[in-house]
Amino acid sequence: MCRVRFRKDSGNSMRQQETKNFTIKDIARLSGVGISTVSRVVNGHPYVKEETKKRVLTVMEEYHYTPNANAKNLKQISANAISVVVRGTNNAFFASILEKMERAIEAGGFQCRVTYLDERSDEIDAARRVCNEKKVQGVIFLGGSGVGREKELEAIPVPCVFSTESAAAANLEHVSSITVDDRAAAKQAVDYLFEMGHRDIAVLGGVREALNNIGLRYQGVLDSFREHGMTLPEERYFTCLFSMEEGYNAISRVLGTGERFTAVFAMSDVMAIGAAKAITDTGLSIPDDISIIGYDGIDLVRYYNPTLATVRQPAEEIAEKSVALLLEAIENDSPARHMTLGGELIAGASVKRI
Amino acid sequence: MCRVRFRKDSGNSMRQQETKNFTIKDIARLSGVGISTVSRVVNGHPYVKEETKKRVLTVMEEYHYTPNANAKNLKQISANAISVVVRGTNNAFFASILEKMERAIEAGGFQCRVTYLDERSDEIDAARRVCNEKKVQGVIFLGGSGVGREKELEAIPVPCVFSTESAAAANLEHVSSITVDDRAAAKQAVDYLFEMGHRDIAVLGGVREALNNIGLRYQGVLDSFREHGMTLPEERYFTCLFSMEEGYNAISRVLGTGERFTAVFAMSDVMAIGAAKAITDTGLSIPDDISIIGYDGIDLVRYYNPTLATVRQPAEEIAEKSVALLLEAIENDSPARHMTLGGELIAGASVKRI
DNA sequence: GCAAAAAATGAAAACCTTTCCACATCGGGG
């Protein structure tokens, strides 16, 4: 009776199914009221007689009515929502920040709308789209940089916060940023290795570019080497992508050639885990033969064997501050701010004093 | 000049920013053509003079025009899209399936639209909403069961596939399913432990309910015990949630009481990792003191120390078959099918023969 | 050159909702 699904009886060409979506109009007709009354019921507005409301709700229930969010968003002006644009799914570090952001945003009385970006898509484009469509009042970019794109950012009509990427557009009045001092944090990691007596240190990282996190972490590495009166030989920097598999492959390859070093700094924990496995698979021991320290501070490092040392990026604080800054900008029209947080060295059984 | 952002000059109450979204109409006016022409340019339809097209594109570029997806979806009938409704983010096993599904869907010439569900939301509701709004032609439920909700599923006007959850609604002509034989797969894991000489086996799993995956895996465990002429003592079944932390806590607690066993079967790999760390933190060795085998076959098990034995659910095949079944149902109107796949035992250094 | 076919274009309807405005009903106070 509430069946809404038909198939064409023919069995030939277009077997597309015909569907009838119940609209607010149908519900209005079926319950003998006007569409505005149904709308009021749906949205819990006052000034609907109790009896009418009950009748409409019954009909809605019976016909499985669901409001069409497209039409709603198309019409509605203010949604009290914040959008988070995340670069890449499947990233444990971002996932943990995102989770905390969601909580903070909801605690602030806003809805949270997450957009996941794949490699192909552009974050500023995505943000503009979200602003247009969903009528959000602020945007957080998680893992996007927006560097050199001031002109396009200008076209975004709501306050923005760039979170975790080092180089946010710093000269726009509506664009704030929260970043970790990657250079100092990476230096901490390498300092720690030196402090533990290591002299032959390898670095596992990504492609070094001047202004991104990787470049900054690399600078931090160099800082530490310099401060200890040494230099990082180019053949001790191994480039790979940020995944366990890539970390594994990179280190396996190197160790396979007979190359040896006493410690590795990996620019992300997942890389570090891949590297760690490569080391043990080669028959070497962590930390007896090679020490290893990662970067990020994902949960997993605590559960790995041995516990991995790392430099923790303060996910909690990044999330909270990002949201706080954005809410402030939205609610008090306060100017853009740029905050830098510090990393925290987390010791672990993966580093040995030699 | 292409600035579209203003602030009210007052500094007092409503500091909401006023925005002007450029619409297709604006672009039409600004480039001196009709709106239908702009629409054709945007969507790459034929029958637009090269010159006109160029002019419109220039204007679009200049004013950062982005089509409003709400309006688009509101109007558009057929989108050639498939929706995947995923229960829960932050699940490595689902993430790997999802990734493969996305590829398969795009290879099949469809767009893939992912909806992530949090604990609060209902998957069938979400699916109905997606069907209404986005005009998708099929739905895959990743990790949803739909059991006992035939009536509601009937209201979904497109073919559906339930993926990975054991108990899909089996009597609807448009609802297919792909599942793993959890009972047999779990039995394999425990059989393996018996085969390796273990007699004192503990099980780490979730809340057992008759018809869900956990319940089936539990049945498989009992099957194995029975076949080996033994029973699983109730105090050897530890209930916990599916996370590293919970696995760690559960096993730590037990080991802390001095309780001992020679092997653990954990009903998910993340649990197994937590458990493994709890074991080593207690000063025991894997596999010398306690062997451990997990379930799922996430990538991480290969990189853990020691390599974790597991029963791999064939993620690749689950994804491919799910999509294939759905495409078949969409394109050939073929009837619903229900497939069961097998698990694959992956040996690992975490299990020792005793 | 001319007719007809093909290409190019624009106007307007439709998609589903919210919201504004107008109207109706109903007590109660004068």
Place this chain on the structure above:
DNA sequence: CCCCGATGTGGAAAGGTTTTCATTTTTTGC
């Protein structure tokens, strides 16, 4: 009894797009 405010209700416009249909322009074939 009348008017008024409060309460309840419906009609219609608006929001941005796609699509159909009609119309104009261009090309093609003879």
